[in-house]
Amino acid sequence: MTAVTSPETSEAGAPGTRRPRARGRNRGLNWNALLWVLPALVAYAFFDLYPLTQTIRYSFYNWDGIGAATSAGFGNYVAVFTNPEQFASILHAFVLIFFFTVIPVGLGLVVAAIIRDQKAGPFATFTKTVLFLPQVLPLAAAGLIWTWIFSPNGMLNGFLRAVGLGSLAQDWLGGFHTALPAVGIIGSWVSLGFCTVLLLAGIGKIDGSLYEAVRLDGANRIQEFFAITLPGLRSEIIVASTVTTIAALSSFDVIYISTSGGPGYATTVPGLEIYRLTFVSQQVGSASALAVVLSILILAIVLPLQRLGKQS
Amino acid sequence: MHLKSTNDIATRARRLAAIALATATAGIMAACSAPGSSAVQVAASPVSTDLGTAPITLNLVSDTPGVDAFKKMADGFKKLHPNVTINVTGQDFNTLISNAPRMLASGNVPDLVRLASFGNLVKDKLISPLDGYAKAYGWDKWPQSQFASLRSNQEGTVRGKGSLYGAGPGYGLTGVYYNKTILTKLSGTVPTTLDEFEALLKKAHGAGYTGLLTNGKDGGLTYPLQNLIMDYGGAAPVQAWNYNQPGANINTPATVKAATTLQSWFTNGYINANTNSVDFTSAPAEWQKGQSLFWTSGNWSAPAADKALPGKVGFFLFPSIKDTDTRYAMSASLLLAIPSKSTHKDAAAAFIDYVQTNAAARQITFDQLGLLPAGPEGASVPTVAPGAQADTETQFAKASGSDGLVEFMPNATASMSVSTLIPQTQLLVSGKVTPAAFAAKVQSDYTSSLGK
Incomplete structure (x- = not known):
């Protein structure tokens, strides 16, 4: 943007003396600017905006994706809220926010604060690498590994039996009450590294003299965390929360691999339902309506979050 | 100065947003018509069992585990029909099933495709009825229960009777x-x-x-x-x-x-x-x-x-x-269908007949696809060592003989x-x-x- 604005500012003269001619030039520059963003805009319009409009369009029809469509009015939207399976999938996605966002951001803050105290060194580097590793793995692979860990004869139950807690061992992904928290934990594991690294970068930007100042005032580690670290990380926390909330609400791969939505409907999520409605049932209209509702819900949560970040 | 240029950027951003919004709105407005098209219209072509001598290349799309078996069958088929070459390609089963409708509606369709079910393919007229070939090759003289699940009415709403829309090398049990x-x-x-x-x-x-x-x-x-x-x-x-x-x-x-x-x-x-x-x-x-x-x-x-x-x-x-x-x-049958847009339907049907009747192909079906070949009465029976797999063969004969499938x-x-x-x-x-x-x-x- 600077490259575009600088000639304009130099020619426009002193503030307040803007001539009409300059305005005309401005208009030309606008097209010039448009030219610069055109490649990205075309790609964005073609791959994002156009599909978005089409999704909205499809959501008002009963359509199998190929043949002739019939109008559905708002029927597909009504179904999202009246069909118990579709509505349950939305509720599950909200439960997942706790595991994908609240736990990783909370834990990430603690871990980042601890690592900050370690200063640089092999331990800090090692910890960062280990924590960030899940972010590098494809989610499908993570889902598969955790399926083994959670299986009745898997690592988790093996560990519980080894430490004498064998009575707690169970079929984690097959149990109606344990399946959703279990897949949630997979999400926590994936998000934790991302949140920690982001928050660490944020801590690095906090002025070190602030820490010295509170130390001189006699604050302990915990007071220091709440007085300096937490407020200083506001924008990083917002970013981490935004990204992980979107991941929670639009989750698909981990669930598809580990439980396929089961047992019963215990772990269905909108992403899974949209996939099944589109590709299994060929009900493109119903799938589109659910997708639109999901997008609106994501915006309804993310936009206030963003606003919160700008208030500082 | 700095303030002004920031304002300009904001104005411009607003203008861009307006353009984007206008485009999007126009997109929606223009797109308000119902999506999709009416069914593909393909003229019925005359049925022939003569494959001539001109070179023909068939494309067969299978699920990945089936590729080897179909390649072997294609080799055997080529010995009988030297002018016909069959290219076998594989896709992950779930991907293939999910993509089949779009693939068969596209401009680049295979001549044979492995399907799990008809879905809306009959309704959308994307696969061809095979009744002409059933008559020409005598499939209609075989025990008919094996074809029941492969029949559908033209609207694609009721299966079990009507036209035959697929056939294949073998059955599950x-x-x-x-x-x-x-x-x-x-x-x-x-x-x-x-x-x-x-x-x-x-x-x-x-x-x-x-x-x-x-x-x-x-x-x-x-x-x-x-x-x-x-x-x-x-x-x-x-x-x-x-x-x-x-x-x-x-x-x-x-x-x-x-x-x-x-x-x-x-x-x-x-x-x-x-x-x-x-x-x-x-x-x-x-x-x-x-x-x-x-x-x-x-x-x-x-x-x-x-x-x-x-x-x-x-x-x-x-x-x-x-x-x-x-x-x-x-x-259920491992089902091969011939897309409506295929230009080599005669050769594709000849291959479907071959996999059902040829002794070598039937053995491959049993050994490699793990399926039980049906076909005409008195057709060759694949050989197998005693065990559970041999049991499935005798039990299949028992169930199909008593109309229990x-x-x-x-x-x-x-x-x-x-x-x-x-x-x-x-x-x-x-x-x-x-x-x-x-x-x-x-x-x-x-x-x-x-x-x-």
């Missing part, structure tokens, strides 16, 4: 594997009635074994369920329901009774307690432990079952109430398996739904799915 070692220990014999079967489940449980191994995570509980429904109420109502015949209803006393039995088997500990997290790929590993007396699955598991416990595994059809009643098995309930509608039967059977055995609520839900999902 469900039944019960049994562990011979455990059966001997329990001093039992292969059960011939449902009561004997249930008594053995109880005995096995009492001796610390798993009576019946099932893979409930991906639909394995529907096998014993469907068999029980057919034992209690006969196969005809189930078959009518599977084929979407008007008025078909599965919410019957037989279904409620079957659901009650299945639920009690789980509650009594006859079925593996972890069924809801055992899937198709992990079941053979459970079987290999040698702790399960019975395992309900299909003939596709026979090689794995034999390999897991060599010489100790047998296979029988799910028992009926009385020894003399028909014993039913679920069966029935379509899978999970294939009744596109979403019946993943959206209804899998979650509902999981809820049923866990006691989260009653047998009556189960039967009602299966029917209501069926009705709403067909209504779309």
Whole structure:
């Protein structure tokens, strides 16, 4: 943007003396600017905006994706809220926010604060690498590994039996009450590294003299965390929360691999339902309506979050 | 200065946003018409069994595990028809099934495609009826029950009768594997009635074994369920329901009774307690432990079952109430269809005839695809070493001879398996739904799915 604005500012003269001619030039520059963003805009319009409009369009029809469509009015939207399976999938996605966002951001803050105290060194580097590793793995692979860990004869139950807690061992992904928290934990594991690294970068930007100042005032580690670290990380926390909330609400791969939505409907999520409605049932209209509702819900949560970040 | 340029940027951004919004709105407005197109219109071409001498290249799309077998069959076919070359390509099964409608509607269609079901392909006229070829090659003189599930009316709404829309090299068959070692220990014999079967489940449980191994995570509980429904109420109502015949209803006393039995088997500990997290790929590993007396699955598991416990595994059809009643098995064809837009339909049909009738091709079907070839009466029978796989062959002959082959309930509608039967059977055995609520839900999902 600077490259575009600088000639304009130099020619426009002193503030307040803007001539009409300059305005005309401005208009030309606008097209010039448009030219610069055109490649990205075309790609964005073609791959994002156009599909978005089409999704909205499809959501008002009963359509199998190929043949002739019939109008559905708002029927597909009504179904999202009246069909118990579709509505349950939305509720599950909200439960997942706790595991994908609240736990990783909370834990990430603690871990980042601890690592900050370690200063640089092999331990800090090692910890960062280990924590960030899940972010590098494809989610499908993570889902598969955790399926083994959670299986009745898997690592988790093996560990519980080894430490004498064998009575707690169970079929984690097959149990109606344990399946959703279990897949949630997979999400926590994936998000934790991302949140920690982001928050660490944020801590690095906090002025070190602030820490010295509170130390001189006699604050302990915990007071220091709440007085300096937490407020200083506001924008990083917002970013981490935004990204992980979107991941929670639009989750698909981990669930598809580990439980396929089961047992019963215990772990269905909108992403899974949209996939099944589109590709299994060929009900493109119903799938589109659910997708639109999901997008609106994501915006309804993310936009206030963003606003919160700008208030500082 | 700085302030002003920031304002300018903001103005510009607003203007851009306005343009984007206008474009989007225009897009929606312009797009308000109904999506999709009316069905592809392809003129019916005359049927010929003469492939001439001009070079022909056929493209066959299979699921990945089937590629090798089809390549071998293509080689054999080329020896008979030197001018026909068949390119076999593979796609992941789920990807292939999901993409088939779009692939067949595109400008670049294969000449033969492996499908799992017709879905809307008949309705959208994307695959060709094969009646002309059935007549030309004499398929219409073969035992017709093998083609029932491959027939559909032109609207694609009712299957089981009407035009033939596909045929293929072989069939699947469900039944019960049994562990011979455990059966001997329990001093039992292969059960011939449902009561004997249930008594053995109880005995096995009492001796610390798993009576019946099932893979409930991906639909394995529907096998014993469907068999029980057919034992209690006969196969005809189930078959009518599977084929979407008007008025078909599965919410019957037989279904409620079957659901009650299945639920009690789980509650009594006859079925593996972890069924809801055992899937198709992990079941053979459970079987290999040698702790399960019975395992309900299909003939596709026979090689794995034999390999897991060599010489100790047998296979029988799910028992009926009385020894003399028909014993039913679920069966589906590996289905090859010819897309409407294919330009080499004659050669494609010739290949479908070849895979059904040629002795070498039938042996490949059995050995490599793990399926049972049907075809004409008195056709060559693949050879196999004794074991569970050999049992599946004799049991298939038994079931097809007594008209006991029935379509899978999970294939009744596109979403019946993943959206209804899998979650509902999981809820049923866990006691989260009653047998009556189960039967009602299966029917209501069926009705709403067909209504779309």
